Each structure stands twice: as structure tokens, then as C-alpha cells.
Amino acid sequence: MSDGSLNLDDFGDLIERPDSGVRRDAEDRRARTGLPAGALGRLDELGEWLAAAQARVPVEPVARPKVVLFAGDHGVAELGVSARPAGGAHALVRATLEGTSPVAVLARRFGVPLRIVDMSLDCDPGELPEEVVRRRVRRSGGRLDVEDSLTPEEAERAFRAGMAVADEEADAGTDLVVLGDVSVGGTTAAGVLIAALCGTDASVVTGRGGGRIDDLAWMRKCAAIRDGLRRARPVLGDQLRLLGAVAGADLTAITGFLLQSAVRRTPVILDGVVSAACALVAQRVAFRAPDWWLAGQASGEPAQAKALDRMALDPLLDHGVTAGEGTGALLALPLVQAAAALAAELPVRAEEPAGADGRDAPGSADSPEMMDVT
Template sequence: MPITFHILPPCTELAEALQSKIDHKTKPLGALGQLEALALQIGLCQNTLSPQLSQPSIIIFAGDHGIVESGVSAYPQVVTAQMIGNFLAGGAAISVFAKQHGLNLWIVDAGVNADINPHEQLIAAKIAKGTQNFLSQPAMTMAQCLTAIQAGADIVLQRYNAGCHCIGFGEMGIGNTSSAALLMHCLTGIDLSQCVGRGAGLDDAQLQHKLTVLKHALAHHGTLTDPLTALSSFGGFEIAMLVGAYLKAAELNMLCLVDGFISTAALLVASKLYASVVDYCVFSHVSNEQGHQALLAYLNGKALLTLDLRLGEGSGIALAYPLVQSAVLFLNNMATFDEAQVANKNTDH
């Protein structure tokens, strides 16, 4: 791979000390359930007994897809650019939730088929004005794919250098569930019919048409098992940037919060390049998009929330963040039995 990352599994040397710290809090063993496992994971990712969620941020990568011209989406392509305007104006769900929970929000123009006016929250990184229609040709060249991966990595490095150690990745791109479904099929071997869902709201006939189009695309390209070839053939610029973002975040020992189906498909690609990237990831929720639950199972991911979300744009991350925050707060601030002068479990019987 021309672009390389140095990603090691989280250090396990602190595991015993972290578990002891968790177990000696004023509670029965395991009483905080999944929050305890989450606290342990966060401590191991950051290699510390006292992890911090400094400058927590969500980055939304946005791009357009040529496959939309083949009728796979319920919405026209122009909605991608319109939603970016909504994000920047503070009117989208993620805008509201990010503000509610004190999360920094950044929008990346990875490849939107429009000119986006400058804004303090906008990061201009356009590779091209949308991908090609992968029904008849690769979505992007390999050079474009690698450029997008590097761009995603560079954006994360900028946030890290600004003091961010907890980061979540969302996406926006009309048609990108089609890309995610094909990537999932190619890289997991799960039948395409189980990977294709309704996206932003297809009816039964539209869903069948989408599946037919994607089968034709597979017939043209073949089932591609190399992650970079699959990504360049079927992906979007926003998905490729997500891949680079995950890999750089893991390299920097940052905690990564994963959103829904498309974001998880990008993580799948990243994991095929560097398996240890998944160890740095917290899965915020399991979405209502068909395929996401199977994809999480493939990655051995346990979601924090099940709310039937299918919005994307990092919305699940913002909703799950308070749980991540609670895991860190109890680890750092909750009293031990000795500190609180509370009797521990009677061990004499």
C-alpha cells in the first residue's frame, strides 16, 4: 500500500491496573455493565489509568456519487450540497445534538458536486465533483482513492494537533448506501441481497431496482476482494477519506466513535488494511439500515444504542457520546470503597 500507517494494538500492560481501578469503585463487581468494558477500552486506547475526552469532535465527510444517475436513491443528488448548507447553518440533527453535548463539529467537502461557500466549520478537500458511475467504470482512479485516504488522515492529524483525543466520523452523500453495500459484500462475502437496504427511504419497487443495479455493477467489475481495489471501484470520496481518518486516529491512539452503516463500511475497508484499527473504535449504535447489524457482527462490534436510526451524518455518535463521557467520569471521579469509607463485599464467608 503506497500510504502506510503505524498502528499497534492498544497496550495491554495497564489492563490489570485498569480493571482493578474499575472493580474497587463503590459498586458491586460488574454493576455498571457495558460502561465498565467501555472504560477499560478507553483507558487501554489512550494507555492511561486516567483517560481524557479532550476537545471531542465529530467530522462529517461529504461527497457525491455517480451511481445516483441510475436511480438508486429516493433523493436527488443536489440534496448533498443542500444538507451541507443545513449543517453549517446549525439546522441539521447533528448540528443540534453536537451543540447539546459540547461536541466540536466540522464538515469536509470531500467530493460534493457543487461549489460550497467558505465557512469556519467547512474543510475544503474536494477530490472531484462526485465520483463516476460505477455501473460502467470505477468510481475513482486509484490515485484519487489514495489522495482521499491521505486527506482524511491529514484532517485527523490537524484535529489531534489542536488537542482532540476523542473523535467521531459521520458522512453525507446521496447514494452512498449503494457504495457501502457493495463494499460490505465484496469484503465480507455476505450475500449482496443482505447488504442492500432502503437508504433514505426507498419503497419496495425502488429497493428492488437498487439491488438490480448493484448486481449489474458487480457483474461488470466482479467481486473484488482487495480492499483498495474495491474502494476505488465502488466507494465515494467521503468513504475513502473516512478510511484514512480511522487509520490516522488509531495510529495516534485516539478514541474513534463510529456512526452507522456507511461509516462502519468505511471502517471495514480500514480493518482489511490494518486489523488493529477496530480496537480503537466504539460503535455508537446499530442502525435500521439492513446490513448494519450483520456488519457489526462481522467486526465483532457491540453497539451502545439501538434506536432504529438511519440518518447518518454522525447523529448516532452525538447521541451515544454521553455514555462514553459517563464511562470516563466514573473511572476518574467515582470514589473507591476506601475513599468513601464504605465496606466492601464481605470476603470472610
């Protein structure tokens, strides 16, 4: 993509899997700690995954994580498919900037910086800080049930914006991203993408969303996803056209962000159904990309479960958190940091040659002077 053209097929060549040889070295190091196999459960797997992503053993601590949230409004919210008012995502953004949203409280508690990227909020850009709105593509998105969410030019701009944010974070030294969205109507768009890519009906993927909608709203949402599916299926072979047709600027940017983060070897923790839907599109673009992602939590949305199953990603947590905005993924961060600390700091048996008298050298695997690992 160095010539300025955007060819999604290039990602298939640019994205490599985390280093499998390093992962084997990490597994070998873990085996030499003396702890019984399986004693640390998934923490072992996480530590080895991080070592492969970093291409080093022992793994380095996750010292510079960042919460990155892409924000946008969706025209489909006008149909009453969300518990939140149509065009109301900017209020959620302001709450996060003011430090009063769940993700902002947790980020402050964990000492993790938080970044919001406005892609299509339905508000005057002057209402928000310049660093939030500078990449905005448009104000709100088209109604996916009857029209494209984005023009082809807007879809490319949004995708490139996500790529640029990924580059900025990698260049700044961010060593792990907690990814989320701030949207109204975003779970409807996500449901369309997942149903289209998994070949299922609307009713199979329609959930209650972050605000836990009532039965009538669920029926409206299901109908909107059904109508969106009719528009998505003809463009399934072209991921950028698919995103422009039904995804909106925020989901399109998240897809670009995920793919470019994999190019830059930046690990990402996914949050809920929106990031899962974007990840599923990104997997269609580059099949190795999911090796760079973790599923932070099970949100309870049926579409998310379907997408994660398709990508063979097993959620780290299942606490029933439906707040969105990266909240569930951020709750998984301490688990990943704990895995890194254990993988790096647990002492291992020394490997010294046998003594000249034929007896085991001090500190060898069978020596009583072996390092204490309790």
C-alpha cells in the same frame, strides 16, 4: 510512509492495540470501588476501553470531542436508489452549517464542535466555505455500477486527505471523534463494499437508506449493488483499488481517516452503514485497527449489522435513528463521557498496610472506616 509513498501494508506495522496492561489496571481499579460486578453494565467496559486507549489510570474525561463528517455525492444516485435527489448532498451540508440538521442541533446541545470535509459534493465550491471545500478531490463520483468511482490518482488523494484530517485532529488535541458522512448514494457504495468483503449477495445487504426508500427504489438499489459487486470482486486483494472502483472520494477519505486515527491513538465512534463499510475495509488493511473504534448505534441497515458482526463491534445504542450524518453516533457520546467520569471519579478502597498492633489500618479494605462509595 515517511518517504512519501502510500503503502497500505505499513498500517499493519504502525497500528498497535490499546494498552492491555493499562486495561487490566483499570479493571483492578473498578474492582476496588466496592460496587457489585456488572452494576454499571457496559459503562465499565467503556471506561476500561478508554483507559487503555489513553494509556492511563484513572482515565481522563473526554473533554475535547469533535464531530467530523466527510461529504460527497455519488453518481449511482442518478439511478434513483436514494430518497434524496441525486447531487443533493450539498443541501444537507448547508443545513448542517446553518445549524438546522439533526446532528447540528445535537452538537450545539452537547457543546461539541463540528467539522465538515467536502470530498466530492456536486456543487460549485464557491457555494461553501473554504475550510469545507479545500480538500475536495472531484465533483461527484463515477457511477459505480458501470465505471470506477475514482481514478487511481483521485483515490490516493482522497485517502491521503482522510489521513491528513486525522493528523490535524490529533494535533489539535481532539480526544475522541464522532465520525459520520453526508452523502447521497453513499449507502449504496457501502453496500457494495460490505457485500464484497463479506462474500454475500446484493439482496442480503440492501437496506432502505436514510430516507427509507420505497420498494421500487429498493429494487433499483439492489440491482446497482449487484452490478457494483461484479466490478468490486476482481480487485478485492487491493484495498485502494477497491475503494477507487466503487467507494467514492468520501468513503475513501473516511477509510484513510480511520486508519490514521488508529495510528495516532485517537478513539472513534462510528455512525451508520457508511462508516461501518469504511471500517471493514480498514480492518482488511490493519487487523488491529478496530480496537480503536466503537459502534455508536444500530442503524437498522442489514449491511451495517453484517459489517459490525464481522468486526465484533457491538452497537452502544439501538434507537432506530436513520438520519445519518453522525446523528446516531453523537447520541452515544454522552454514554462514553459518563463511562469516563465514572471510571475516573468513583472512589476506591484505600490500600494501606496493617497497623503496628496487628489490627487493620484505618481505611484498609476490611476497616469500618473504608471510604464511603454510596
